[in-house]
Amino acid sequence: MSKSDSKRQAILASAYRLFRARGFEGTSMADITTQVGGSKATLYSHFPSKEELFVECMMAAMENYMSGTLKHLDPCRPDPEKALRNFGTSVLNFICSPEQVEVRRLMIAEAARSGTGKLCFDKIAALRTQVSSFLAACMAAGTLRRDDPNLAADHLGALLEAEILEPFLLHVRETAPDAKETALAARRAVAAFLRAYAPEVPPSSIAERSRPKRVQSASAPSSTESLE
Amino acid sequence: MKTKTESKRQAIIKAAAEVFREFGFDRASMSDIRERLGGSKATLYNYFPSKEKLFFEVMHQAKEAELETIAGELDADTDDIRRELTHFGLKFLTVLYSADAIAVRRLTIAESRHSDIGRLSFEQAVVPIEKQVAEFLRKAMKRGLLRAADSKVAAMHMLSLLESELLQRLLLGVIDSVKPETISAAVRRAVDVFLYGYERR
Numbered sequence: 001m002s003k004s005d006s007k008r009q010a011i012l013a014s015a016y017r018l019f020r021a022r023g024f025e026g027t028s029m030a031d032i033t034t035q036v037g038g039s040k041a042t043l044y045s046h047f048p049s050k051e052e053l054f055v056e057c058m059m060a061a062m063e064n065y066m067s068g069t070l071k072h073l074d075p076c077r078p079d080p081e082k083a084l085r086n087f088g089t090s091v092l093n094f095i096c097s098p099e100q101v102e103v104r105r106l107m108i109a110e111a112a113r114s115g116t117g118k119l120c121f122d123k124i125a126a127l128r129t130q131v132s133s134f135l136a137a138c139m140a141a142g143t144l145r146r147d148d149p150n151l152a153a154d155h156l157g158a159l160l161e162a163e164i165l166e167p168f169l170l171h172v173r174e175t176a177p178d179a180k181e182t183a184l185a186a187r188r189a190v191a192a193f194l195r196a197y198a199p200e201v202p203p204s205s206i207a208e209r210s211r212p213k214r215v216q217s218a219s220a221p222s223s224t225e226s227l228e
Numbered sequence: 229m230k231t232k233t234e235s236k237r238q239a240i241i242k243a244a245a246e247v248f249r250e251f252g253f254d255r256a257s258m259s260d261i262r263e264r265l266g267g268s269k270a271t272l273y274n275y276f277p278s279k280e281k282l283f284f285e286v287m288h289q290a291k292e293a294e295l296e297t298i299a300g301e302l303d304a305d306t307d308d309i310r311r312e313l314t315h316f317g318l319k320f321l322t323v324l325y326s327a328d329a330i331a332v333r334r335l336t337i338a339e340s341r342h343s344d345i346g347r348l349s350f351e352q353a354v355v356p357i358e359k360q361v362a363e364f365l366r367k368a369m370k371r372g373l374l375r376a377a378d379s380k381v382a383a384m385h386m387l388s389l390l391e392s393e394l395l396q397r398l399l400l401g402v403i404d405s406v407k408p409e410t411i412s413a414a415v416r417r418a419v420d421v422f423l424y425g426y427e428r429r
């Protein structure tokens with residue numbers, strides 16, 4: 001690690017502690033400088049604003065972890081089941097860890113007050129795009145039915161979190177789940193997802209009724225754009 | 229000590245709701261609420277022993293009871309499960325995505341580290357709603373309208389799919405409100421995917 005990198009890490013560690021203890025508004029760039037040592041100019045050379053520093057504190061660990069975990073989703077080998085199970089289990093192990101639950105709470109707590117929520121969301125959306133690319137490759141290869149891959153990625157994320165995240169977020173559970181529990185939740189989520197996005201839907205009444213809608217939703221702008 | 233009255237209780241809850249919305253849970257104090265309300269601090273504490281209890285009451289009353297009622301209206305005798313789930317999803321998300329409900333949910337998550345607000349919300353709202361949806365799905369499975377599966381897990385999948393497109397954007401303040409037609413499109417897609425995942429075939 002270069003000198004500059006280690007300085008950056010030290011800033012992130014101190015800033016995270018302060019944000020966690022005092023919130024976004026209760027923490028100033030001067031406080032952070034005092035904690036880390038060095039000059040305010042050095043701090044600003046790494047992070048041009050308190051907002052950007054906060055977002056980096058929230059997202060650095062996740063981006064770092066996800067860059068490893070996303071390797072499970074190799075678009076050149078679109079075998080969705082195994083890839084999605086491994087990916088899903090790995091994601092759940094990470095997001096249910098006490099540190100990440102705390103990060104998510106702080107991110108949500110500060111979202112409205114400081115306007116940092118949108119910046120965090122953009123980073124989350126960028127990670128999600130990588131999941132969408134994999135799903136798009138599966139759709140192209142015929143292992144998943146064709147639909148909006150961004151929407152499919154939202155649905156996959158929701159199914160993965162469905163059984164397990166909320167008790168942690170609401171502090172009903174604290175100790176991280178064991179590997180068996182996350183693997184089971186991921187297996188059930190992926191099973192539901194693969195049924196829902198299976199390439200061939202038999203001509204049941206349900207399929208007939210929804211087919212026109214699906215065509216429509218696939219040709220509509222992505223779910224983000226349609227929010228305007 | 230004077231007898232407690234429901235109208236006084238409601239007046240406190242209304243004043244507290246305003247103060248929490250303006251200052252957030254952290255910065256709002258029982259004194260702020262008393263000032264808004266008038267009367268003595270002793271009276272206020274007589275009704276609500278802590279800020280936490282008061283906050284939960286505000287929150288529960290505002291939205292969670294309403295959500296539970298909506299879940300309770302799911303009619304297990306329906307022959308059109310798609311229509312029933314779509315109808316439920318629309319009503320559910322319309323309440324969940326209101327500005328008040330989002331503010332409350334954000335505060336609940338934010339405060340859960342310091343208090344038992346998160347646990348109360350989980351036990352008194354999240355779990356009962358999941359149970360009602362699970363019961364509806366269990367009956368649909370029994371009647372052969374859905375494939376046999378763990379109805380509790382299926383309920384969590386259904387609720388999470390409903391929230392999948394928009395909740396995070398609202399919680400993070402990316403968007404402030406959602407148009408009814410955007411909600412209904414998201415509900416339609418969530419129900420489609422849920423039924424593909426859980427239909428018998």
